Amino acid sequence: MKRIIWCAFLIGIAGAPLQLQAQDRDTGFLNRTVTVDGATHRYQVYVPRDYDPDVAWPVILFLHGAGERGDDGIIQTEVGLGRALRRWPERYPAIVVLPQAPTETLWQGEIADVAMAALDQTVAEYRTDATRTYLTGLSMGGNGSWYLGYHHADRFAAVAPICGFVSTLGSFDGGFSSAADPHAEVASHLAETPVWIFHGESDTVVSVEESRKMHAALQAVDAPVRYTELPGTGHNSWDAAYRVARLRRVALRAGEAMTGSAGCGGWPTRCPLES
DSSP states (O other), X not given: OOOOEEETTTTOOTTOOSSOOOOSSOOEEEEEEEEXXXXXXXXXXXEOTTOOTTSOEEEEEEEOOGGGOSSSSOGGGSSTHHHHXXXXXXGOOSEEEEEOOOTTOOSSHHHHHHHHHHXXXXXXXXXXXXXXXXXXXXXXXXXXXXXXXXXTGGGOSEEXXXXXXXXXXXXXXXXXXXXXXXXXXXXXXXXXXXXXXXXXXXOSSSOHHHHHHHHHXXXXXXXXXXXXXXXXXXXXXXXXXXXXXXXXXXXXEHHHHHHTOSGGGSSOTTOOOOO
């Protein structure tokens, strides 16, 4: 079992600096490019205002949904975690990597490699904590979270897919079609990785059954998993999910979660989301 600290859902910011001096370095949303197999891709890095290079910072890799695909390198910052960063920057003391998938692609194969390359480049540019690297995404990015989590389980301290899928949905190949049971296949690679799944009960774009099946598959391998299903919520479950940073107490240990300890020492069963 990995000894991992997971803080405030996907943020993993327990122990992150709270009061630091301003640095002579650009902060906020910054334009970056990364080249993979000869093709250059734009992405953004969010750097907290009080970033201090003498401190190892948590890192979050955020994967956007289908509506933010393109090549402008910006639109992926306007939905989901990027929107939350603009509204509540003080709640996210972490460096955030926001790659962008080209039109008509998914977070699989070469484009998954682009996301990882952007993460690697960010880790090389800033001082970060390799034990607090987190993965999250919404919708198509939720699928990408399952995909990258499956292929790079040893890289991430925790994974938080939001309204994601692993089955093939219409023209969207889940990336695991060769497996007899895609959900069980993904779970087999994430048995020791903390996972927090979010999904809207009334989602008509990606069936809530996708997350229910992944939750059950992870439970079957005794993985440290939590599932939050939002009653009456449609496809946009990400706004509510990223408000989870309002949890009052946030430090979670994967080992404690596995023992089922009560309150915020394990999975936060007594740490409700605040409005």
